[in-house]
Every structure is written in C-alpha cells, then in structure tokens.
Amino acid sequence: MQQFAEVIVDVPTQQTDQPYTYEIPPDLVGQIQPGMRVIVPFGTRRVLGFLVRVIEHKPDVSFEIKPIEEVLDLAPVLSDELLQLSDWLAKWTFSFKISCLQAMLPAAMRASYGKKIRLTTTEVSADVKLLFGEKQELPFDTKNLSARAFRTLSKLNRENKAEIVYEVRDRAQSKSITMITGLLTPAQITQEKAKTRINALRLQQLLDFLLDLGSARLSQKDAEVQTGLAASVFTQGQKKGWLKKSQVEEYRDPYSTAEISKTEPQKLKPAQTKAVAEIETEIKKQSEQVFLLQGVTGSGKTEVYLYAIACALAQKKTALMLVPEISLTPQMVHRVRGRFGSNVAVLHSGLSEGEKYDEWRRIERKEATVVVGARSAVFAPLDNIGVIIMDEEHETSYKQESMPEYHARDVAIKRGQWHHCPVVLGSATPSLESRARAQKGVYRWLRLDERINGQPLPAVKLVNMQDELKRAPAVDISGPLLEAIKERIARNEQVVLMLNRRGYSSFIMCRECGFVLKCPNCDISLTMHMDSHSMKCHYCGHEEPIPNICPSCHSKKIRYYGTGTEKVQQELEKLLPDVSILRMDVDTTKRKGAHSRLLQKFGAKEANILLGTQMIAKGLDFPDVTLVGVLNADTALSLPNFRSAERTFQLLTQVSGRAGRADKTGEVLIQTFNPEHYAIQLAKNQNYEQFFGMEMNMRHRGGYPPYFFTIQIVINGTNEAEVAKKIFEVNGQLTQILSQQAVVLGPTPKPIMRVNNRFYYQLVIKYKNEPKLDQFLKELLQNSQQDMRRNLQLTIDRDPVDFI
DNA sequence: CAACTCAGGTCA
DNA sequence: GACCTGAGTTGG
DSSP, X not given: OOEEEEEEESOOSSTTOSOEEEEEOGGGTTTOOTTOEEXXXXXXXXEEEEEEEEESSOOOOSSOOOBOOEEOOSSOSSOHHHHHHHHHHHHHHTOOHHHHHHHTSOGGGSEEEEEEEEEOOSOOOHHHHHHHTTOSEEEOOTXXXXXXXXXXXXXXXXXXXXXXXXXXXXXXXXXXXXXXXXXXXXXXXXHHHHHSOTTOHHHHHHHHHHHHHTTXXXXXXXXXXXXXXOHHHHHHHHHTTSEEEEEEEEOOOSSOGGGOOOOOOOOOOHHHHHHHHHHXXXXXXXOOOEEEEEEOTTSOHHHHHHHHHHHHHHTTOEEEEEOOGGGOOHHHHHHHHHHHGGGEEEEOTTXXXXXXXXXXXXXXXXXXXXXXXXXXXXGOOXXXXXXXXXXXXXXXGGBOSSSSXXXXXXXXXXXXXXXXXXXXXXXXSOOHHHHHHHHHTSSEEEEEOSOTTOOOXXXXXXXXXXXXXXXXXXXXXXXXXXXXXXXXXXXXXXXXXXXXXXXXXXXXXXXXXXXXXXXXXXXXXXXXXXXXXXXXXXXXXOEEEOOSSXXXXXXXXXXXXXXXXXXXXXXXXXXXXXXXXXXXXXXXXXXXXXXXXXXXXXXTTSOSEEEESGGGSSSOOOTTEEEXXXXXXXXXXXXXXXXXXXXXXXXXXXXXXXXXXXXXOOXXXXXXXXXXXXXXXXXXXXXXXXXXXXXXXHHHHHTOTTTSEEEEEEEEESOHHHHHHHHHHHHHHHHHHSOTTOEEEEEEEEEEEEETTXXXXXXXXXESOOTTHHHHHXXXXXXXXXXXXXXXXEEEEESOSOOO
16 A cells, blocks of 8 residues: 655755655555654755654645655654654744754754765766776765866766765764674684694684683673784684674763662651652652742752652653753762662763764663753653653753753653653742742642751851952952952862853953954954963854954053953962962863863862852862852843843852851852842842742833743844844734733844844743734744845744843 | 756856 | 856755
C-alpha cells in the first residue's frame, strides 16, 4: 500500500513553516514512523526534515510529490509527546516549527550541509584538470574557492560537464573503540608459536599476549599500551586468524563513574519532612500539582528534591531536575550522582557536542532515569516522568533569548500535564510570578524557613558609598570593606568579592574633550580588555587597539572609566600586595572546565580572595568564606527595567548566603550609592516576604507582570526610517484590535539602537485578556515575510525578561 | 535559506 | 553571445 508523509523541513523561514508531503518509498512502508529524521529533496537541494505524520491516502494536489530519499533513524528520535510539545511551543513562542524540533535534540543531531561538484566527463581543459588533480569531486563553496576557480567550475556546470551534488550529513557520530578477542585455544597458540619464525619477535610477543588474555576481551588501545606493540601487529594477527577485532560503541563519560562515592539520604528537619510528604502524595496520586518550594539559603531544598526523585524512582518512574547552568557545578552534580549513581544523566553546556549526544542517548535508551541539566534539558527524552524539579526557578537563564524564545518553566509545567506528574519550583527568592501564583493557590506553597544547621543568616552591613567615596582607599573599595578584608586574611579565612557587572563596562574616555571610543558598527562604547590589550565590542565582536591619544582632539589624556574585574584586581593588588586573588569573569572562564578549575583552586585555599561577577553568587559553598563583599550593589537598579529591583534583591540575597555556611559566622558588606532603596534595605534584612509585598505594589501601580502579560515586538533593519515606519504601522494596527484595558509602550528605539549596522525599534504590549491578540500576531508574523525583501526583520517575544 | 528565473544591463 | 546584477519567486 502506498503511504505518504508530512515532513517539516530544515528551512527556518515563515513560508516554509508548514508540513510538506512526500511519498514513502515502498520498501520503507510500515517501518517509517513520526518522529524520525529524514532527508528529502527540496527544490534542487536536499535537506533534513522531521517526519511528523504518516498519511494513508494520496493527497489531492496539483504538484508533483517527491519521495523521501533517506531515513536517518531506525527509531523515532522524538516521541509523540515531544512532537505535540513542539507544536505547542511553536505557537506559544511564535517560532518556526523546525526551530522548536531542533531545540529538543542535541546539536549533534542537526544536519551539516555540503556541496560538491563532480565531473561527468573526462574531456576537460588543462586548467580544470589542474583544479581537480586526481579527484573526480571537489568541495564546492564560495568561501574556499577563489573567484576565478568558482567561475570555471560554474561554467563547467552550465556546460553539463559537471554536476553539483548536495550532501546532507548527520553530525551525530557515536564514538566506537576496537576490541580485541583471542580466537585460539592455548594449545593452538603453542602450535602457532612453533610455526612462527623465532626472530619474528613482534608476532611471538603477540602470541604470548594472546595466551595471557585467554578468553577475555580488551580494547586494542589498552592492548597496545600493555604490550608496547604497534597497531599493525594486531592487524597482522587478525589476518592470520589469531584474533578478532570488533567495534564496540563507547559512551564518552564526562564524569568518570569510578569517582562516585555513594551518599546516604540525610535526616530531614520537620519542615523538610512535611514538604517531602506533600510532594510524595502528589507523585503517587499522579497529579499535575505545581509546588513552589520557598526556602532560605541553607534550608535544605536540595535534600527535598533528592527525596522527591527517590520517590518517583520507587514508583518505577523517571525524574527530571533543572538547575541554572551556573549552579550546575561539580558539587551539585556529585550530590545527585552520589545518591542515584549511574542512573543519572547530566546535560550542560560544558559538555562537548559528542558528550551531549551520548548523554542524550543514554536517556533515550532508558539507561538513565534521572536527568539533571540546564534549560534545554527540559526536553530530555524521558518517558514516564514521575516528578519535575526546577531549582532556582527565578533565574532568568531559564528563558532562552533566541528562537524559540521559551521559558523552561512553561515547558516543564506543560510536560508535567502530559505525564500527570507534579512540578516542584524551588527558590529562596521566587520570581514574583510564581510567588503570586502560590498566593492565589494556583501553585501549592511549601516553605522551609529554617536553616538546617540552625545558624542565623549572616549579618549584612551597608556601606554608603556617597559618604565613603571621598576618603575611600580606591575607587571601588571603601575603607570599611578594606578593613574587613584585612581582618579575614589575618585569620586565614577567605573572602568573596562580587562585582555586579550588568550594564557596566570599562570604556575609554578622553578627559580633555569627553570623546568616547565607540564601535563603528554598533551604538555602544567599546570595552577595554587588558588580557588581549584591545578594545572589544561585546555585541558584534569588533576589536581594535587601545588608543594612546584621543582620535578626536589628539590629547594624551585618554583614560579608562568604569569598573571591571581586572581593574578591581589591580586596585586590590596595590592595596594588599601579599594577598593572592582569583579572578572569575567571562574572560577567565571562557575555556572549557575553567570555571570548575578556578573554584577548585579557591576551595583548596590557593587564594584568599575570589573576585568575580554574578557567576560567583550561586551554588558555591566554601566553609572558610566568612566575608562576602558586594562592590557595587546598585548598578542594576538604575537600568530602565521593571525587574531591576527584583534582580538586585535576588542577587544580594543570594550572594549573602555564601558567607559563613559552616561553624564560622559570616558577614556581608554591601557597597551602595542607594542605601535607602527598598530592594537594598530588604536584602539587608533578608526579608523576602516584605519585598514581595512592596514589589507587587510597584508592579500593580505600573501595570507590569504578574498583573499584566507582556509581549515585546522588535523590528530591525538597515534603514532606520523604514524600521521606524514599520513599527508605527504595527502600532496603528494594534490600537485597532486591542481593548481599552491593554497598554502599548512605545514604539521606541531600543536603548542600544544599532547593532551590527542594524537599527532596532520596539514596542511592548501589556494586557490582561486579549482574545484577538494571538491571531493578530500570527498574521503579523506571516505578513512580515513581505518586509524581508526590504530587509526588515520582525520578532515577537512573549513574556520578555526585560524590555531593554 | 538557497537556488532558480527573469529582466535589464555591460562589454568586447 | 557571454556574463553579471538585482528583484522576485519557490520549494511537496
């Protein structure tokens, strides 16, 4: 029987964002299923596609239906659940279906495309022969070929002397190793030894080795090391029929399994016991209840998670645990692996493409039943999920900033509904959205108010920089902070200093004329990098040397301004010459594993001070840290962002939790220019509940989330006038369809208006209930295709993290 | 997105 | 006639 298939092709554009129909070749009928990846002809090209539906009858269409060319998977790589989820995701985030499907799989399972040109005749001119050499085929792409060669080859193609071959390759490659098995009995080996010339030393050695090996199997690599024999000797042995080589698939294990030491469940405090009991009941009831587990730092949230996971496993189910990338530290991974051993798969950005793929497959083959991972792990191919946990649920890194712009929390809850399992959102400082839902009873509210070790939270002191600045020993370090640091160092304790870097950078300014060095492509000032001795643009990557004289007035008084970790490090080194400082920021942690190496060093007390940006605020736990200093608490406060108070509060609360976790009491010093600001005052008192009340008030008055939903529309293009015209046009259409209750902010140019020579304009819709809005936005996006020709791009972001 | 088609140009 | 360029169209 003839079968057809609907395929979503790997061409992320508006007009190809629909299933295309292909014929299933007769020999594949019955085997091919939705969720498999296929290669299909698309125009003159061949592209990867996802099979989403099988249809039994030939659709009544006027165009030709082409057959599927190749099937890449033996079994579906996306389950029914994930296929449906991708549909929802595309609608919810206004993204292309293909982008959603790809987002669910490790990058290794995307296709890589290549073009080759193949000669079809031998009668070619001398220069063509030179180009091809001995080969029949050449890679054919504009990047690697000279203009001249490109021209000759194009001509060849036109004359039908060569054809262009389109290649689609699956990037996924499992790693395999060669195993050696002996084929001879000991008696046969003795015979062979006698037959082999005595001075054929290597072969004699190989036979001796095979005798030792017996019936065991060993990797060729290990065998080579043990015997000191070259690979060729083993190949000879294979030819003589002495041994068998076999390819065995090997998982790249990023954490060596040997190191896991089993850890036992801890005894729970009453509040924890209560939380665990409530979650367990819902797991057993298979309910879709969402919990908000609100617990101060050190109250043992992680232990509650581990109990919940254990419960799910006991029900013969699986568990998914999401953590922000930054707190996916070795400490954290150890803890989960220590409890559940090799059942745990870990997915995070530190893994190579291949490692991620291997972990993904372990999950898919049900070899791992517990998944711990960052944002994208929410799509882990787990079956039969018993509980989903999301730690630090307020973290903004759960929202993806590129297509599809999803929030992992929304996806987690959606998956919870499919699997009929509870979702646990945990945080010391919940997002206002979640906390408000807990208030209304949409989520069930669980609280852990006490710290496990019964220790009081560290004392938090504010340093008013307005007063201190005049007499401060350095621009960024006040007298009280310097004294406090000296005190700890004298006691051989450790200090963590955090520089809030958001919206802050060290730029160059001329003190004579006020000239600021800016990026030629983007609208922002260049940031100085001491390690590479250059000025870099953080948006487009433009790089140029640090100027000595002002390009504008030729004065020599051009200096850097602003605060960067490097500058603070230099200041500290001047003030405290004998103290060792570890710096942790984007520059020092760029390389793979650098992050955890730095932390290890600090843990081993190789340095007294750890100086870093936001990334040190989370997840680390060092017993000897008794002082935490925040150098600039309020840089984020001044940003035109309705979440800036929430962010500042969360960050300060979190970093405060880093001080004095063991037997030593900790102290926190916050340097601020706004000591009276409520976010800072309440962070000082670690009073989340009061902050929640105040901030909800502010949001209510301003008409911001969680009282209103928000959608951001951004238009960018190379011609500023056209961009502005388009956004005002959209604004006009919006006023037609929106009710009185909705508010549109803007249109305005984005604060950073020009990036890579493109202009950005935006508007934000705040609304409560707009039944026509989704349909309007969908059509807007579809019609935006016409504008592509005018080089205009339109993006829609639901629930944007901020409006800047 | 990439490739094709078509219209309108240039150049020897 | 051969080739280039840009705008517009199309993919099953």
